[in-house]
Amino acid sequence: xxxxxQPRSVSGSPGQSVTISCTGTSSDVGNYNYVSWYQQHPxxxxxxxxxxxxxxxxGVPDRFxxxxxxxxxxxTISGLxxxxxxxxxxxxxxxxxxxxxxxxxxxxxxx
Amino acid sequence: xxxxxxxxxxxxxPTQTLTLTCTFSGFSLSTSGVGVGWIRQPPxxxxxxxxxxxxxDDKRYRPSLKSRLTITKDTPTNQVVLTMTNMDPVxxxxxxxxxxxxxxxxxxxxxxxxxxVSS
Numbered sequence: 467x468x469x470x471x472q473p474r475s476v477s478g479s480p481g482q483s484v485t486i487s488c489t490g491t492s493s494d495v496g497n498y499n500y501v502s503w504y505q506q507h508p509x510x511x512x513x514x515x516x517x518x519x520x521x522x523x524x525g526v527p528d529r530f531x532x533x534x535x536x537x538x539x540x541x542t543i544s545g546l547x548x549x550x551x552x553x554x555x556x557x558x559x560x561x562x563x564x565x566x567x568x569x570x571x572x573x574x575x576x577x
Numbered sequence: 578x579x580x581x582x583x584x585x586x587x588x589x590x591p592t593q594t595l596t597l598t599c600t601f602s603g604f605s606l607s608t609s610g611v612g613v614g615w616i617r618q619p620p621x622x623x624x625x626x627x628x629x630x631x632x633x634d635d636k637r638y639r640p641s642l643k644s645r646l647t648i649t650k651d652t653p654t655n656q657v658v659l660t661m662t663n664m665d666p667v668x669x670x671x672x673x674x675x676x677x678x679x680x681x682x683x684x685x686x687x688x689x690x691x692x693x694v695s696s
Binding site for chain 2: 513564
């Protein structure tokens with residue numbers, strides 16, 4: 467069960483947009499529309515920000531959006547704000563036996 | 578309002594068994610489709626899913642740790658217990674429990690508990 471591949475870090479200036487990629491395989495990201503994204507601030511628990519590829523839980527700003535193409539899912543954050551600086555993890559369903567796999571995480575720096 | 582909280586020892590010795598309890602409120606494990614999962618995060622590293630238990634007692638384990646993990650639920654008391662045997666220093670991590678409302682997504686998370694494995 468190999469982790470999904472994410473860039474280790476991305477950065478952007480306030481107001482800009484950034485996209486974080488999450489690459490898996492045809493056994494996980496490519497086979498199911500069950501990709502989720504989590505935001506984690508230092509010392510805090512992760513928080514769900516995107517589920518089922520592109521759906522946002524109540525209370526999550528629409529600046530956060532998700533998409534998928536083939537074996538790669540993406541999280542786009544538009545109108546970057548200082549509070550968006552955090553680690554972001556993707557997660558994909560992998561079937562009933564292995565359940566889910568997380569990505570290695572991406573550190574977002576707001577310049 | 579859904580809340581979860583992990584409890585258990587902060588320090589365990591190598592080879593010992595770790596027992597963690599997740600106490601939750603705001604939902605019930607008697608509700609169809611609902612589950613509770615455990616996820617850990619070694620210091621400075623990524624999240625790693627460990628186990629999940631659903632309302633119907635269906636259980637899933639991380640394949641590489643399956644022989645060491647047991648997850649159980651106590652529906653009336655709103656608790657889920659994870660045991661991990663033969664603890665090793667590499668198991669040092671913050672352990673989180675999380676509510677699964679949408680079948681495969683960790684919708685709500687506890688604050689986490691740091692477990693250190695050291696002699």
